[in-house]
Amino acid sequence: MRASDKAYALLRDEIVTWSLAPGTVLAEVEQASKLGVSRTPLREALSRLVADGLVAPQEGRGLIVTEVSVDGITELFELRQALEQQAARAAAIRRDPAVFANLRDEFLTVPELLRTDDESRHAYFDLVRRLDEALDTAAANPYLVQAIGNVRTHLVRLRRLAADNTQRLLDAAFEHRMIVEAVYEGDPELAASATHLHLRNSLRNTLALVGPKLNTQ
Structure with a gap:
């Protein structure tokens, strides 16, 4: 499995299971370290999550887990x-x-x-x-x-x-x-x-x- 696919699958699972709650800031350095990948595949994974609507940019905070309303x-x-x-x-x-x-x-x-x-x-x-x-x-x-x-x-x-x-x-x-x-x-x-x-x-x-x-x- 590619590093970006691994990061995507792990982050997606954490979001849908509420391990990463809505509003959580996804800091690149922290997430890359936690997932054991470099920042380039992490960015690819985050881009896919943005496309899924599970992550979104927020001014001044970077990328965050989207809210549910x-x-x-x-x-x-x-x-x-x-x-x-x-x-x-x-x-x-x-x-x-x-x-x-x-x-x-x-x-x-x-x-x-x-x-x-x-x-x-x-x-x-x-x-x-x-x-x-x-x-x-x-x-x-x-x-x-x-x-x-x-x-x-x-x-x-x-x-x-x-x-x-x-x-x-x-x-x-x-x-x-x-x-x-x-x-x-x-x-x-x-x-x-x-x-x-x-x-x-x-x-x-x-x-x-x-x-x-x-x-x-």
Whole structure:
């Protein structure tokens, strides 16, 4: 792995896990020493983080970790709606039905899965990850997939602030299954509508859980 890639991956992980809190100043000398890289690859890594929207320049302070705000969450979901609805449409047109038939069967087991232990809950999150990957593959549009990947980076950061709610996870699993069904059936507009419903509910839940925590920071 190149030194710049290593620095990028480590800093990105620290930001999305809140080890580097919003507003943290990323001093070049300090970060280069901590990460064990020279300043040139560190600068490359920081440039990528700026492009991701995780780091931004602030006058008089250099580069800092970007803030998370309620307005920012809403704007993020506006973009997510546009991108993921289009991805769902494309996936419904270009999908391999067998892939989504298997995912549909797996999502049928989720209600029981989420009523058991933490290990089973991790299995559910893995299933959601595999659904995302299947939709990305079926959409067959690398530009769209890259843009969605950038949005997901910010979503991971938000999830670190939100405690899991079992009822919301059950509702989300049902919504995911509706997306899978629509893609499997090859219905692009139904797939987009199911995605819209899921993301609308996800935004509402995220604002309810994360908003009060942001207001107290």
